[in-house]
Every structure is written in C-alpha cells, then in structure tokens.
Amino acid sequence: MEMLYLAIALFLLLTLVAGLWRVLRGPTSADRMLAAQLFGTTAVACVLLLAQAFERPMLRDVALIFALLAAVTAVAFVRRAWAAGDQNDAVK
Amino acid sequence: MEAISLLPLMTLLQLVFDTLLGFALLWLAWRALASPELFQAIVLFIAFGLLMALAWVRLDAPDVALAEAAIGAGLTGALLLATLARLEVKNRAKSELEKKHEVRVITEKSKHQTFFFLLRMLLFMVVATGLVYAVLTLPENTSGLAMPVLENLESSGVSNPVTAVLLNYRGYDTLLELSVLLLALLGVWSFGGIPKPYRSFPGPVLNMLSRLLIPLLIMVAGYLLWVGAHAPGGAFQGGSVLGAAGVLLLLVGWRLGTRFVGLPLRITLVFGVGIFVSAGVVFILLGRQFLEYPPSFAGVLILLIEAAATLSIGITLAALFLGGRPEFRRHK
Amino acid sequence: MLLSEFLTSVLLLAGAFFFLAGTVGLLRFPDVYTRLHALTKADNVGLGLMVLGLALQAESWAVAGKLLLIWLLVLLSSASVAHLIAKAARQKGIEPWKQ
Numbered sequence: 001m002e003m004l005y006l007a008i009a010l011f012l013l014l015t016l017v018a019g020l021w022r023v024l025r026g027p028t029s030a031d032r033m034l035a036a037q038l039f040g041t042t043a044v045a046c047v048l049l050l051a052q053a054f055e056r057p058m059l060r061d062v063a064l065i066f067a068l069l070a071a072v073t074a075v076a077f078v079r080r081a082w083a084a085g086d087q088n089d090a091v092k
Numbered sequence: 093m094e095a096i097s098l099l100p101l102m103t104l105l106q107l108v109f110d111t112l113l114g115f116a117l118l119w120l121a122w123r124a125l126a127s128p129e130l131f132q133a134i135v136l137f138i139a140f141g142l143l144m145a146l147a148w149v150r151l152d153a154p155d156v157a158l159a160e161a162a163i164g165a166g167l168t169g170a171l172l173l174a175t176l177a178r179l180e181v182k183n184r185a186k187s188e189l190e191k192k193h194e195v196r197v198i199t200e201k202s203k204h205q206t207f208f209f210l211l212r213m214l215l216f217m218v219v220a221t222g223l224v225y226a227v228l229t230l231p232e233n234t235s236g237l238a239m240p241v242l243e244n245l246e247s248s249g250v251s252n253p254v255t256a257v258l259l260n261y262r263g264y265d266t267l268l269e270l271s272v273l274l275l276a277l278l279g280v281w282s283f284g285g286i287p288k289p290y291r292s293f294p295g296p297v298l299n300m301l302s303r304l305l306i307p308l309l310i311m312v313a314g315y316l317l318w319v320g321a322h323a324p325g326g327a328f329q330g331g332s333v334l335g336a337a338g339v340l341l342l343l344v345g346w347r348l349g350t351r352f353v354g355l356p357l358r359i360t361l362v363f364g365v366g367i368f369v370s371a372g373v374v375f376i377l378l379g380r381q382f383l384e385y386p387p388s389f390a391g392v393l394i395l396l397i398e399a400a401a402t403l404s405i406g407i408t409l410a411a412l413f414l415g416g417r418p419e420f421r422r423h424k
Numbered sequence: 425m426l427l428s429e430f431l432t433s434v435l436l437l438a439g440a441f442f443f444l445a446g447t448v449g450l451l452r453f454p455d456v457y458t459r460l461h462a463l464t465k466a467d468n469v470g471l472g473l474m475v476l477g478l479a480l481q482a483e484s485w486a487v488a489g490k491l492l493l494i495w496l497l498v499l500l501s502s503a504s505v506a507h508l509i510a511k512a513a514r515q516k517g518i519e520p521w522k523q
Contacts, residue, residue, distance in 0.1 A: 001481075004433055006105045008440050008474075013109065013146075015447040016139075017116050022450050022459075023135050024123075030456045030513050032135040034463055037505055038450055040165070041467045041498055042443060043142045045474050048491065049436075050149055052478050058324045059149055060490055061316070062157045065333065066145070067494045068309055069166030071301060071501035072336050072343075073138060076170035078508045079294075079343045080177040081131065082516065295511070301504040308497075 005053035009046050016042045033077045040070040110150060117143050130179070134172045141165035154324035155254040158316070162332035170339050171413055178415065247387035250394055251322040258326065259394045263372070263383035269328075270365050270401060273408050277361065286416035294344045302344045309337035317402045321391065327364075327398040331405025338410025353418045361411065364404030368397050428480050435477030442470030455521035456513050464506040468499050 019042075022035040044063045051059035120143065124136040141164030148157035241253050241261065248256035258266045294302070313334040320326030348357065371393055372383040380386070385393050411418070449462020475495040479488040 001429060001432070003102055003105065004436065006102065006109065008436050010105060010109045010112070011440055012443055013112055013116075015443050016143075017112065019447050019450055020116075020120075020136075020139065023132065023139065026132070028456060028513070028516075028518060029131050030509050030516075030518070031459060032132060034456070034460055034506075034509060035450060036135050036138045036169075037502065038446060038463050038467055039139050039142050041471055041502065043146060043165070044494060044498060045439070045443065045471050046146060047149055048474065048478055048494070050146075052481060054152075056152070056154065057483075057487065058154050059157070060487070060494070061319075061324065062145060062149060062154065062161050063494050064312065064490070064497075065158060065161040065329075066142070066165065067497035067501070068305070068312060068333065069162060069336050070498065071305060071505055072166055072340055073169035073173070074501070074505040075298065075301075075340065075343050075508065076173045078505075078512045079298075081173040081180075082512050297504050297507045301500065304500060 009049040138169040327401040330402040334406025335409025364401035367400035432477040439473035
C-alpha cells in the first residue's frame with residue numbers, strides 16, 4: 001500500500017511541475033494565479049498521501065494549513081494586485 | 093516475502109520523488125529571481141513555498157513544514173501581491189518624462205556593469221567555496237544535539253522537543269526573532285501612512301467566504317498553539333494563521349476602529365516580547381539566569397509566553413500587510 | 425488484498441486521473457474561463473476521491489473527520505476563488521473564448 005501512496009504522490013508532483021508551464025506562459029495574471037491555486041490543491045493531496053505512506057499523522061495539520069490559507073493569496077490577488085490594474089492585462 | 097521484494101522499489105520511488113522535488117525547487121528559485129515580470133516572479137515564489145513545505149515534510153520536519161505552509165505559501169504571497177499593487181499605482185503616477193530620464197540614467201551606468209558583474213561573480217565564488225568547504229568538513233557520524241535535548245525533555249515543561257528548544261533551551265533566539273518581526277513593522281511604519289483605502293464592496297461570495305474562514309482560522313491558530321506543547325505546532329505557526337485571518341479581514345475591507353488604533357494596538361504588538369522579557373527578568377530577581385525557568389511550572393510559563401507571542405505575531409503580520417502606520421493620515 | 429485496500433486503491437487512482445485531467449485542462453484550454461472550469465471542478469473531485477480513499481484507511485473516526493474537513497475547506501475556497509477570479513477577469517474586459 002505504501003508503494004501506491006508514494007507512487008501517486010510522485011505522480012501528483014509531476015502534474016504540478018507540468019502545470020508550471022502555465023505560470024511561465026500566462027498570458028494574463030489570472031492564468032498564473034489559477035495555476036498557483038491548482039498547485040495548492042495538489043500539495044494538499046500530496047501531503048495527505050505522504051502522511052499515510054510514512055504514518056506521520058501530524059503531517060495532516062500541514063495539509064489543513066494549506067487548505068485554510070489557499071484562499072488568502074487568491075483574494076489578495078483579486079482585491080489588490082488586479083484591482084490596482086496591471087497594464088499587461090488591460091484589453092484595449 | 094512480498095514486502096522484502098518491494099523494498100528496493102520503494103527506495104527508488106523515494107529517490108525519484110526527492111530528486112524531482114530538489115530540482116524543481118532549484119529551478120523555481122532561479123526563475124523567481126531571474127523573471128523580468130514581477131507578477132510571474134511572485135506566483136513562482138508561491139509555488140516555491142508550496143514545494144519547500146513538501147521538502148520539509150520529506151525531511152521529517154513537520155514543525156518547519158507547518159511554518160513554511162503558513163508563511164511561505166500563504167502569507168508571503170498575499171504580502172508580495174499587495175506590495176506589487178502599490179508599486180503599480182506609483183508607477184502609473186510617474187510622468188512619462190521621469191521615465192525617460194530614468195532610462196537615460198540607466199544607459200549611462202552600463203559602463204560600470206562589467207565591473208559589477210565580475211564583482212558579483214567573485215562574491216558568488218567566495219560564498220560557494222565557503223559552503224562547499226563547510227559541507228565537506230562536517231563531522232561524520234555525530235548524533236548532534238538530539239540526545240541532550242531528549243534527555244532533558246522532562247525538565248523543559250513540554251513534550252515536543254522542538255518547542256522545548258525554541259522556548260526553553262534557546263529562548264534567546266526566539267525572543268530575538270520576535271524582536272526582528274517588530275523591527276520589520278517599525279521599518280514599514282517609518283514609510284508613512286497607509287495607502288488610500290480601497291473602496292469596493294466585497295460582494296456576497298467574498299463576504300460568505302470570509303465569514304466562514306475567519307472564525308476557523310482563529311480556531312486553528314488556537315489549536316496550533318495548544319498542540320505545540322506535545323506535537324508539531326507552536327507560536328509562530330499559530331501566529332501566522334492568526335495573521336492570515338487579519339489579512340483576510342483587511343482584504344474584505346474591515347478596518348480597526350479609531351479608538352483601538354493608538355495605544356491598544358501598540359500594546360498588543362509588544363505584548364509577546366514584553367511577556368517573554370518580563371518572565372526572564374522575574375527569574376533573574378529570584379536568583380536564576382535570564383530565561384531559565386524552574387521545571388515545576390515551565391510548562392505553564394511556556395504556554396503563557398507562547399499565547400502572548402501568538403497574539404503579537406498575528407497582529408504584527410496583519411499590520412505589516414496594511415503597509416503603513418494606521419493612525420497616520422495622508423494629506424494628499 | 426483486503427476489500428478496503430482494494431477500494432482505497434481504486435479511489436486513489438481515480439483521484440489521480442482527475443488531477444491529471446485538471447492539469448491537462450490547465451495547459452490545453454484556450455482561455456481563463458475554461459481553464460478555471462477545468463481546474464476547480466476536476467481538481468476538487470480528484471481531491472474528494474483521494475480523501476475518500478484515505479479515509480477508508482484512517483485509524484479513527486476523528487482522522488476521517490479531519491480529512492473530510494480539509495476537503496470541505498478546499499471546496500469552499502476553490503469555488504469562491506473561481507468565482508472571484510472569473511468576475512475580476514470579466515470586469516477587466518477579458519473576452520470569453522469563442523470558436
């Protein structure tokens with residue numbers, strides 16, 4: 001069973017690394033931000049799998065923190081960074 | 093039998109996982125520093141924080157993983173984004189003429205660039221050589237300080253060795269860390285008042301989200317503080333979660349009432365350092381050393397200090413996010 | 425293999441498939457709105473399946489409850505954030521993709 005947990009965690013890490021392409025590519029800031037949002041969820045799943053694979057129950061708290069704080073960055077993006085207006089995204 | 097045959101494969105999987113994680117971290121660090129576009133750099137930095145927390149998980153350091161998850165992946169991203177927003181407002185206010193002038197100054201400087209490049213490379217080489225030397229001369233096969241820490245755990249008042257080190261054996265470090273955080277806030281405050289309030293209604297979705305999340309964040313901060321005595325957690329982790337609650341409140345548009353902005357806010361900010369120092373001073377007067385606690389009530393003391401520190405850290409982080417002295421009014 | 429282990433494996437693999445689908449959507453879809461769709465829907469189902477699979481192996485009900493709480497939190501923030509980003513993108517004047 002540990003093998004399966006670890007293999008799936010590795011697979012998730014691979015999808016996360018692949019998703020980085022979207023951060024580099026953009027084109028708008030929102031695209032980059034939502035990629036970061038996906039990484040957050042992937043990291044939650046990854047930590048939960050590692051907690052189960054290595055029998056470290058306290059690692060679930062790390063996943064809990066990820067889940068709790070996932071929204072804060074995105075809200076800061078919508079309310080501050082994008083509200084201030086970044087010229088790259090303004091559609092003429 | 094099955095378990096034995098699977099063992100090498102398990103090690104291989106771990107190795108692949110760790111290698112991928114390591115290279116991804118290096119690449120992210122490089123891209124976040126080298127990226128010409130600030131927003132992209134921030135998102136890469138957030139991803140770096142997430143992977144860094146995973147790396148701490150793999151290194152079996154759940155305390156650091158918790159702190160990294162809360163600060164690296166959560167709060168720093170919000171802080172950087174708010175800073176970027178302020179920078180952009182400022183940049184737009186700059187007139188075109190100023191921009192042209194700036195460009196000219198930069199081109200004039202380009203003669204010196206080769207020199208500075210060489211200087212940077214030299215510095216880099218020196219630091220790299222030093223690091224390689226330090227790693228190569230590390231003593232082999234030492235148990236480090238883990239054994240003495242575990243042997244004295246009973247007299248520390250807590251059963252989580254990390255908390256014992258942070259609050260009891262190495263109390264100085266933690267006290268100074270708290271002071272550094274306060275100093276950072278003083279630095280931000282010295283820049284002047286808060287930027288013009290952002291007037292826009294949060295809307296029903298954000299309203300509901302904040303109403304659900306903020307109580308939960310405060311509760312989890314308390315949970316992390318309490319659990320720190322015997323499992324991973326503690327003041328810094330709890331404080332950063334509390335800080336995140338403050339940041340979310342500020343983002344929704346909530347502001348501290350003017351009655352509380354002056355003295356009450358300042359007292360809360362220095363509360364953690366204050367309790368820490370006074371606990372130390374009281375025991376000097378009782379004939380002990382600074383920050384040396386009697387084992388009989390070290391546990392209660394540590395909880396008290398950590399509770400005060402959690403509150404102060406949380407409020408300091410939220411105040412940092414505000415980005416200026418709250419009672420200072422702008423004239424323009 | 426126990427029945428619970430078999431179920432866990434199936435659920436985890438299904439969850440991993442949804443994560444893959446989310447990433448493919450993130451990389452391949454043509455604009456912000458469609459990418460948001462791929463991300464938040466697929467991703468949350470993926471995490472939900474994984475949480476369900478791991479909860480079957482949990483040592484106590486409290487742990488299963490914590491796993492469920494984590495999933496609910498991610499659901500809450502993903503759904504809200506998807507809405508907020510889409511709304512902001514609309515206000516910004518980014519046109520939805522048309523064929």
